[in-house]
Amino acid sequence: MTKRYFSFFLFYLFTFSILMQVSCSERQGAKPSDADSTVIDTTVLRVAVMPTLSCLPVYYAEQTGLADSLGLEMEVLHFQAQMDIDTAIIYGHADVAFTDLIRVERLSKEVTLTPFASCDEPLSLISLKTKRVKRVNQMKEQMIAISRLSATDYWCDRVLDSTRTNRDDIYRPQINDVQLRAEMLRQGLIDAAMMSEPYATWMTMLGHKRLFQSKGKQPRLYAWAACSSSTQQQKKVFRKLLNEAVERMGKEVEATLFRDILKQEYRLPPALVDTLDLPIPVPPADILQSDITEAEKWLEGRGEKVKK
Numbered sequence: 001m002t003k004r005y006f007s008f009f010l011f012y013l014f015t016f017s018i019l020m021q022v023s024c025s026e027r028q029g030a031k032p033s034d035a036d037s038t039v040i041d042t043t044v045l046r047v048a049v050m051p052t053l054s055c056l057p058v059y060y061a062e063q064t065g066l067a068d069s070l071g072l073e074m075e076v077l078h079f080q081a082q083m084d085i086d087t088a089i090i091y092g093h094a095d096v097a098f099t100d101l102i103r104v105e106r107l108s109k110e111v112t113l114t115p116f117a118s119c120d121e122p123l124s125l126i127s128l129k130t131k132r133v134k135r136v137n138q139m140k141e142q143m144i145a146i147s148r149l150s151a152t153d154y155w156c157d158r159v160l161d162s163t164r165t166n167r168d169d170i171y172r173p174q175i176n177d178v179q180l181r182a183e184m185l186r187q188g189l190i191d192a193a194m195m196s197e198p199y200a201t202w203m204t205m206l207g208h209k210r211l212f213q214s215k216g217k218q219p220r221l222y223a224w225a226a227c228s229s230s231t232q233q234q235k236k237v238f239r240k241l242l243n244e245a246v247e248r249m250g251k252e253v254e255a256t257l258f259r260d261i262l263k264q265e266y267r268l269p270p271a272l273v274d275t276l277d278l279p280i281p282v283p284p285a286d287i288l289q290s291d292i293t294e295a296e297k298w299l300e301g302r303g304e305k306v307k308k
Contacts, residue, residue: 045234048077048085048097051178051266053197053281054119054222055098057245059261060254066245072237078265081176082150089113095230096238100151100221101287101295108307112228116235117242117284118291121222122215123155124200127192128185129207136163136211142191145175145184151221152194154298159212179267198278202268205276219291224284243283250280 049055058076061067067074077094079085082103088094090110098119099107107113125144127133133142136159146152153172160167173190175181182199184190185208192211195203204210224242226235249258262273296306 044073044075045230045238046075046077046093046095047238048079048088048094050079050081050085050098051199052098052121052222053278054121054284056258056261056281057242057249058098059265060245060249060257061241063257063261064245064248066248067241070237070241070244072234072241074238074241080179082147083176089225089227092227092229094227096224096226096235099223099225101219101223101292102150102154102221102299104223104225105292105295105299105306106149106304109305113225115223115225115287115292117224117239118220118287119222119224119284120215120220120282121151122197122200122213123152124195124197124210124214125156125159125192125212126185126195126200126203127209127211128188128190129209130188131191133192133209133211136160137165139165139192140169141171143171143173145181145190145193146172147176148172148174149299149302149304154221154295155212155214156194157298158214198262198266198268198276201276201278202272205272219294220285220288221291221295223287239284246281246283 047058049058061074062076077088079088082099085094085097085099086103086107089097089099089107099115101115104113104115125136127139131142133139144156146156156170156172157167159165160170175184175190175193178196178199181190181193181195182203185193185195185203186206200210200213224238248254259273259276262268262276262278263270268276299306
């Protein structure tokens with residue numbers, strides 16, 4: 001067995017074992033208990049989130065009761081991966097969801113889904129510290145973990161193309177769970193990963209190398225998207241909630257709660273959280289047509305049909 005195939009064997013073995021360990025907690029977060037009932041309370045806005053920087057305001061609002069103070073009845077559905085959020089959207093379990101414009105385009109073939117707020121969600125390419133890699137073009141025949149046909153996949157293409165690295169020379173295993181992706185890099189079972197915050201910063205604090213960051217670059221692919229089950233008023237109040245949560249989180253008095261959320265919801269080590277200098281998320285912006293067009297163009301380049 002070659003070294004590369006042995007690495008793949010360990011990779012899949014570890015993935016299976018970790019998934020078995022976290023399956024109970026995953027199901028608990030992924031199954032909105034009332035979503036399978038025949039009666040759904042249409043006055044409650046069900047919001048699907050995952051542990052990323054842009055979702056921090058929603059976790060904050062959930063713990064502080066901010067939605068109630070704004071007159072918004074909100075139920076937060078906790079997931080670990082975009083694919084699980086996709087499932088919640090398709091089966092009508094969520095009204096508003098954190099996603100990206102590429103996923104929106106693909107899901108729009110099955111459900112009515114409209115992006116209504118753009119997120120400034122940076123992604124980083126983090127390389128394993130034990131690899132002698134200082135540049136992306138040194139990663140031939142190595143593994144970069146991504147989530148297929150998503151913003152992570154898009155930015156991986158962009159990074160490879162910008163460094164004139166042949167896409168076929170890179171193996172891209174699909175690791176949808178963002179926490180599992182970080183754990184596998186920490187354990188040295190993948191060579192690199194496209195990672196969101198705060199996990200990218202966590203990995204750099206452990207000595208792993210940041211080879212690329214999408215912060216400040218266009219397009220902005222991540223977004224809040226709404227299903228047809230949500231109302232215009234709910235979306236309006238939800239954006240107000242995000243803005244107010246961001247403003248409150250920037251105050252020093254909220255630092256303890258902010259860090260508690262990172263420990264509880266993001267499962268970051270307490271010792272790390274106490275020293276982590278993570279930027280506060282910025283308020284969402286309006287969706288740009290140029291960003292939608294870029295997502296559609298990239299999908300077409302991957303041979304995917306785009307709904308016009």
